[in-house]
Amino acid sequence: MNNREKLTSSRRWVVKIGSALLTNDGQGLDRLAMAGWIEQMAWLCQQGIEVVLVSSGSIAAGMSQLGWEQRPDAMHELQVAAAVGQMGLAQAWDSGFRQHSLQSAQVLLTHADLANRQRYLNARNALRSMLELGVLPVVNENDTVVTDEIRFGDNDTLGALVANLVEADTLVILTDQSGLFTADPRQNPDATLISESLAMAPELDEMAGGGSGRLGRGGMATKLRAARLAARSGASTVIVGGREPEVLSRLYKTESLGTLLLPENEPLAARKQWLAGHLQMAGKLVLDSGAVTALRSAGKSLLPVGVQQVQGEFGRGEMVACMDTGGNEIARGLSNYSAEEARRIIGLPSSRITDELGYVAEPELIHRDNLVTV
Numbered sequence: 001m002n003n004r005e006k007l008t009s010s011r012r013w014v015v016k017i018g019s020a021l022l023t024n025d026g027q028g029l030d031r032l033a034m035a036g037w038i039e040q041m042a043w044l045c046q047q048g049i050e051v052v053l054v055s056s057g058s059i060a061a062g063m064s065q066l067g068w069e070q071r072p073d074a075m076h077e078l079q080v081a082a083a084v085g086q087m088g089l090a091q092a093w094d095s096g097f098r099q100h101s102l103q104s105a106q107v108l109l110t111h112a113d114l115a116n117r118q119r120y121l122n123a124r125n126a127l128r129s130m131l132e133l134g135v136l137p138v139v140n141e142n143d144t145v146v147t148d149e150i151r152f153g154d155n156d157t158l159g160a161l162v163a164n165l166v167e168a169d170t171l172v173i174l175t176d177q178s179g180l181f182t183a184d185p186r187q188n189p190d191a192t193l194i195s196e197s198l199a200m201a202p203e204l205d206e207m208a209g210g211g212s213g214r215l216g217r218g219g220m221a222t223k224l225r226a227a228r229l230a231a232r233s234g235a236s237t238v239i240v241g242g243r244e245p246e247v248l249s250r251l252y253k254t255e256s257l258g259t260l261l262l263p264e265n266e267p268l269a270a271r272k273q274w275l276a277g278h279l280q281m282a283g284k285l286v287l288d289s290g291a292v293t294a295l296r297s298a299g300k301s302l303l304p305v306g307v308q309q310v311q312g313e314f315g316r317g318e319m320v321a322c323m324d325t326g327g328n329e330i331a332r333g334l335s336n337y338s339a340e341e342a343r344r345i346i347g348l349p350s351s352r353i354t355d356e357l358g359y360v361a362e363p364e365l366i367h368r369d370n371l372v373t374v
Helices: 005-009 031-046 058-066 075-098 111-115 117-132 154-165 204-208 219-231 247-252 267-276 289-298 339-345 350-357
Strands: 012-017 050-055 103-109 135-141 170-175 196-198 236-241 259-262 283-287 307-312 319-323 329-334 371-373
Touching (some): 005 236, 005 247, 012 031, 012 154, 031 050, 050 117, 058 075, 075 103, 075 135, 103 117, 111 117, 117 135, 117 154, 135 154, 154 170, 154 219, 170 219, 170 247, 204 219, 219 236, 236 247, 283 289, 289 371, 307 339, 339 350
Parallel strands (some): 012 050, 012 170, 050 135, 103 135, 196 259, 283 319
Antiparallel strands (some): 236 259, 283 307, 319 329, 329 371
């Protein structure tokens, strides 16, 4: 199987669409183009792909609705444009997906939501639940409330963070260029398209260059950074022209479009490598012999019933060490429960978690995908 064929075997795609595409370079929402992408995403869902859409365009759409031809500099004006534009943007996506019998959901995030571990987990659990229920999330940065300078290109990074968040196999960045070239094709007629490369290849930095479009195209440098961020969790990234006919469907059918930037490791291997290299432990869990065997020999998740003791104080999603009764570390992973919650449920079967806590976040104390033996 070649690298393009792996896109077909992916189970989850994040599709990011930029402002220039969505608003036809600032002329207002391009509903005809949106209808085409919606039809293609609906087709991907029919092929068994779970799709998360990261949609730029709220500020650009708001500028058009307010009759502003130039991007304002004042923060409060940018926030007004975002608030106005987000209304029409969400409605346009929702009505389009409904025509294909797809339920969509609006998810507004800021980078702070993903930097805070508790909010990160809440966002991840919400998005995972949507996908399990067949709901297609439409994610945008919450530009109405952010306090940092609003940059349209930020949604490239947001797309990569969402790919990390939902553990996607593939990030597709639809842009107004055909992909990443050896030089800027607008200035160098000899520039050639890079069909495939490792995302971390150092020679790509000079080729990506900088600069951005009037509406926030973000520049290829931003998209390269996003691809590298996605690669950390093992996701492949395709940077491709969004105006290509049937672009998403053709990518799924392994057609060589755009630039494919590859991670050095498969998704699960990359995640395990990150876990193994995480040096700071927030706490410890002491396991009984049965749990030690389940983790070491069977590759199982860690259930509360196999834990004898909780040491230290940690929150949900923090890294903890799993120890045997002799004090030897046998594994490490991300806890689904805080130390306080864990102390209440250790030794109990998962069916009793709700009885003890009044709710259940996950049946496992640490899921096997978030656990690595050492």
